[in-house]
Amino acid sequence: MSIQWYPGHMDKAKKKIKKRLNLIDVVIELLDARIPLSSRNPDIDEVLKDKKRIIALNKKDLADPQVTKQWLDYFSETAPSLAINSLSGNNVKQIFSLADQLTQEEQAKALERGRKKRDVKLMIVGVPNVGKSQLINQLGNKNKTRTGNRPGVTRGEQWVKLQQGFELLDTPGVLWSKFNDEEAGVRLALCGAIKEGRFDNELLAYKLVQILQESNPERLKERYDLDHLSPDTYQLVADIGKKRGCLQSGGKVDRNRVSKIILKEFDEGKLGRITLEQPPVES
Structure with missing residues (x-):
């Protein structure tokens, strides 16, 4: 991404x-x-x-x-x-x-x-x-x-x-001309440093859920009232969508809607106090 x-x-x-x-x-x-x-x-x-x-x-x-x-x-x-x-x-x-x-x-x-x-x-x-x-x-x-x-x-x-x-x-906020680390761009987008419309909400939400699957699985389960977390991120986002009633006609999950909910709740701290990166470890 x-x-x-x-x-x-x-x-x-x-x-x-x-x-x-x-x-x-x-x-x-x-x-x-x-x-x-x-x-x-x-x-x-x-x-x-x-x-x-x-x-x-x-x-x-x-x-x-x-x-x-x-x-x-x-x-x-x-x-x-x-x-x-x-x-x-x-x-x-x-x-x-x-x-x-x-x-x-x-x-x-x-x-x-x-x-x-x-x-x-x-x-x-x-x-x-x-x-x-x-x-x-x-x-x-x-x-x-x-x-x-x-x-x-x-x-x-x-x-x-x-x-x-x-x-x-x-002074105005200043980004740099190119992110050498693709993941840094993702983290900046997740934390609101990049204007909405410059990224795909669904892909960004999947990235966030993937990160939380590994680092904070219990918070995902608690926040979205899930009995278990599917190892498949695509399915996990669908499970969250069903819990939040993000359904279209025929019972299909509205992935854009649930993605916006996930991103908003992270931004507002409703998923808990989460840090997305650790300090470098000196060798």
Whole structure:
């Protein structure tokens, strides 16, 4: 299942990020806690290079907490890392203290030269629909930026005045031009980073069910009231469709309808707190 999506405005956004980087003190790299590696844009990593950064795993309420802890241990080896929920605001304010710690040395040198303490300038980067606008609203305690439950809502860039002596440059979500890992494209689509219509709902639902058959079979059985799970994914989706009453005339399963239900319930966390990838294991 090959998924590709790279609108032209994303290439422009990447160039703007690179151009504005010299104005920034700390970058907040926002990742989806369910797919931390797949939602980490390698192009952005190349652009940021050695810029000071904070890694924030968002949507932690949807991810397996034990696996999230493993991911935090993994990322903390290279940058300060934390898990947050940008919708509820949980853990969000810790970003201020982490950014303050990262800039203490520069601020101290400025004070020694007789300069006034200036606002710390932040930039937030991440793939579409990872929760950037929600995070900015939480950091500023205001609703100044547009938000939406679909990728590609933030199309321009804007400075947002935050509390506690911080400013933040908002940027659009940026994907990369080609997914070298086909499964990464699938995971991004499952987690809402790719606009609907760029993939087949049925195939994507089958992929998700296949993943859950192996990793979380009991959750599938419990959620859809199934006595057993068919080893055949095609049949299992049909069984779920029958349980949910997704039937057409003649008793045929409406596979498009049940596929949308499965994808929606995963997105809303109704299938449980699920992480789709594990941290790399060092050999």
